[in-house]
Amino acid sequence: MAVEGRDPAFPGLAALGELADRARDGGDEALERLVSAAARVVRRWALVRLAHAADADDVMQEVMIRVIRSIETWPAGESFAPWLYVVTRNAATDRLRRGGRQRDVGGFDALLDQVPAPGGDPSLVFAGRELAGLVGALLRELPPRQREVFDLVELQGMTAKEVAQLIGIRASSVRGSLLKARRNLRRRILATWPDVEEDLP
Amino acid sequence: MTACGVWVKRLVMASPEEFSGMVETKLSRHVRDCPRCAAKARRILSANEALRVAISGPEVDAAGLIERAHHAGADETATGRKRWPTVPKLVWSAMAAASVTAAALIVVPLLRTPVLEPLSPHVRPQPLVDAIDYNLVVMPTRNPDITILWYYKETEQ
Known part of the structure; x- marks a missing residue:
């Protein structure tokens, strides 16, 4: 059974910062790599905060659109991950304040389809x-x-x-x-x- | 409390490394030797793993997100233009000229107003007050309504 250590699905915070620096310096490929990595992190932060998969998706899209549109003006040397965290937390708080979606639709249960079969045994x-x-x-x-x-x-x-x-x-x-x-x-x-x-x- | 009570308490609070066998601790040794506590440890680790997988979520369509962000930007720009209707250059010029004229009509009379207005005929001059032990110098000005009266003591000279 896999135990502890870094979750391989997620980049470290320093790695996120490096991806942000490269994306700021230009290049569609660099931006795509940043978005690919950061979006999963943002979605996870939002999901844990909101405990609702559909709301977390909405927050992720909102935050990532903001990242994509502001990355060119992102100041060098700034800490990307804490900024991203604060933006995500604020977006999630806004969503909670607005009431979010129907609480009985798309909650944690919506995640269960993602749990894979270990060894393919049904x-x-x-x-x-x-x-x-x-x-x-x-x-x-x-x-x-x-x-x-x-x-x-x-x-x-x-x-x-x-x-x-x-x-x-x-x-x-x-x-x-x-x-x-x-x-x-x-x-x-x-x-x-x-x-x-x-x-x- | 059963014999394992103390160990279960520690199991509930400990870092997974401490009972997963990754590092050698008193707790990990007990878990290795006690089937009950080993079962509990497995449940905790399985729960962690199930949560980790469930929360990780699927891959994100980065290209689609980037495209959507660019579209959102374009839509916002278009919406912004609608908020400010376009005005022909000729109208802008006429509005600017009118503004300048209005400003001139207000400002020029103000500039022509003397700093000290003459006393209104309805205002009666106040009677002079005697100032004992003071000398007086009377200085007329170009404005016939204004006269400067300078009182001073001998010692001030």
Whole structure:
């Protein structure tokens, strides 16, 4: 089972900054590479904050259009990732304020189709989707800051210091939120996900 | 609390590296030796993995996004023009000339107004007040309505 370390699907924050610098200096290919990498990051940040897949898609498009249209004037040496994070967070907050879409359509459940079959076994696909649905529902119950820190540190493999720089809070606050998120989420996982081995004498 | 109670508490708070076997810790040794705690650890790690996959989302159509951004920019420019209807150059010139004339009509009379207006005939001059122990110099000005009265003491000279 894959455990921890950097999530290979996501570039580091420094890599995002380098892509932004190259895109600013010109070239359609550089811009496309930036958009390809940044859009997934933005979508994920929005999704964790909003706990709603369709709203997260809308926010991602809104933010990326802004990035594409302003990248040519992006000042050299500026930190791209924290700026991108703030823009995403503000867009997500606006969406929440406006009420977003119907909450019962396109929530975390919409993500379940993306959970692949390990080894192509249909029974495992079902188990994977069922699990993702269960854990997704539990994650949605956490406060947004705990969800956010849990994703950035636990799932994406960033350090507390990196997360602190990204979202503009102290590293100690990041660690505090992470511990609360782990405790809340794992206790519920262990309580609601019965395991056969648990019943062994 | 069962024998594993303490370990479960630690399991719930620990970093996954501490019980996944990636690093050797007391917790990882216990998880290796205890089937119950090993099952719990597997559940936690499986949940993390399921979430990681679900939240990652699919690849994004970067080219499509770029095209949409350019279209959005073009639409906005077009909308911006509609907000400001185009005015023929001749009309602009006439409006500018009218503005200059209006400004001249307002400003020129102001410039011609003397700084000190003559006293109105309705305003009665105030009676002079005696200033004991002061000398007085009377200085007439070109304006017949204005006379400067300079009071001074001997010691000021």
